Amino acid sequence: MNKKWQISRRKMLKGVGAAIALPFLEAMASPLNLGGNYSKDGFPIRSAFMFMPNGVHPGRWTPEGIGRDFRLSPTLTPLAHLKDDILVLGQLMNKHSIFQGADGHYAKTANLLTCLPIQKTAGDNINSGGISVDQILANHFKNETLFPSLEYGLDRIQTGVDINVGFTRLYASSISWKNATTPLSKEIDPRLAFDRLFKSFVPGNSSQENPHKSSILDAVLQDAKSLKNNLGRSDQDKLEEYLESIRSIEKRVNNPSNLKDFASKITPDIKKELIRVNQNVEEYVEVYGGVNITEKTRLMFDIMALAFWSDASRVATFMFGNSVSNRNFSFLEGVSGAHHSISHHMNHPEKMEQYDLITRWHLEQYAYFLDKLKGIKEGNGTLLDNSLVMFASGLRDGNRHSPRDLPIVLGGHGGNKIKTGQNLIYEENTPLANLYTSWMQTVGLEQETFADSTGPLDFIMA
Incomplete structure (x- = not known):
């Protein structure tokens, strides 16, 4: 299982989307585009789901006041300048993350976007309960963008078994699921993430030919064949399904009319940003072990913003860390340890303070991404x-x-269909899936419910 994911991610996806850059121009916002898939002004609605591991300082998260008359909590202060652009949602619960038996994290991570029970296993027969909401959105838009979705993160896939709870660590590494048994592996390398989307469109790039003239699948067919011979039947089926999904993407990427159209519509502003981000990626050097991860995080967010801006994709997920992440945050002033260890604070004041500082760092990066989107007209x-x-x-x-x-x-205005600038506290244990039901309806899906949803959330739709 481990070997399969490493090969399929690094070799089979490397460069698969290098010629994908499509700005959504104002000329495209015609009256024909004013359906449910679009904003009130005729632009597509983009969706991003960001996961932070290990929870928060419980006494410092919730704002004071309800509705628009509220004051941000100490933890949420990095979002102060974005107060009118966000919703803080209280008392939502993913009820199927309560696992009968020991589990601290895994049943609360793998199903964050499926809201269904996961199957407890120490092997590779993983099951998240069903398709994740991001992939429902991706399927909805798949004929309108060349990449249905992007899956990004900071940590490599975890393998092995957590002997404390008897769960495979594979559940720690994915929140995006194509179906119940097929997680989508995330890209963690800024260089590969950028090149996959934009390599051929960077001004001055000497390699302007279509990098997909020969199928990336053909290039690694022997590796795939060798790998397949070492897999069980269920994993062989998963691998073949995965390869087929890449083939379908390649067909879209290699369509000459699509490529010509995309290349002709790269705006000067997008070209300028491509040059800037490419230079930053070029200068970035990956270093592991207790180092400041801020630069890498923001590079990934720059690439996500470019993907949304160019309409290369309208759906993305980002994992700040795998579940049970013990990233060393000693690069932050006031922090002298690792995330997961500090999260088990035992109500010790010094550890709780450090715990809160780590959460604030995550929110600062989230604010960076929102600011990036807000700065693009x-x-x-x-x-x-x-x-x-x-x-x-x-x-x-x-x-x-x-x-x-x-x-x-929840940040953003959802095509001006969402009433932001509110702190909303719902009835205790309101299904998290209600948020996803509202989300799908906002982007135009005629879906009354999702997973254990009891309907859309009240008070958020404009």
Whole structure:
């Protein structure tokens, strides 16, 4: 299982989308585009889901006041300048993350976007319960963008078994699921993420020919064949399904009319940003072990913003860390340890303070991405006006592993269909899936419910 994912991710996807850059021009916002898939101004609605591991300081998260008359909590102060662009949602719960038997994290991570029970296993027979909401959105837009979705993160896939709870660590590494048994592996390398989308469109790039003239699958066919011979039947089926999904993407990428159309519509502003981000990626050097991860995070966010701006994709997920992440945050002033260890604070004041500082760092990066979208003009508004960006953890407090009253912020105006600038506290244990039901309806899906949803969330739709 481990070997399969490494090969399929690094070799089979490397460069698969190098010629994909499509700005959504104002000329495209015609009256024909004013259906449910689009904003009130005729622009597509983008969706991003951001996952932070290990929960938050429970006493410092919730704002004071309800509705528009609220004051941000100490933890949420990095979002102060974006107060009118966000919703803070209280008392939402993913009820199927409560696992009968020991589990601290895995059943609260793998199903964050499926809201269905996962199958406990120490092997590769993983099951998240069903398709994740991001992939439902991706399928909805798949004929309108060359890449249905992007899956990004900071940590490599985890393998092995957590002997404390008897779960495979594979559940720690993915929140995006093509179906119940097929997680989508995330890209963690800024260089590969950028080149996959934009390599051929960087001004001055000497390699302007279509990098997909020969199928990337053909290039690694022997590797795939060798790997397949070493897999069980179920994994062989998964691998073949995965390869077929890449073939379908390649067909779209290699379509000459699509490529010519995309290349002709790269705006001067996008070209300028491509040059800047490419230079930053070129200068970035990956270093592991207790180092400041801020630069890498923001590079990935720059690439995500470019993908949304160019309409290369309208759906993305980002994992700040795998579940149970013990990233060393000693690069932050006031922090002298690793995330997961500190999250088990045992109510010790010094550890709780460090725990809160780590959460604030995550929110600063989230704010960076929202600011990036807000700074991009689109029609009479901004890209943030036409986006929805969730920040969430799968548990409330790392010390108690509580899945109730999840820490959730929703940024963006969803095509001006969302009433932002509010702190909303719902009835206890309101299904998290209700948020996803509202989300799908906002982008134009005629879907009344999702997973254990009881309907859309009240008070958020404009």
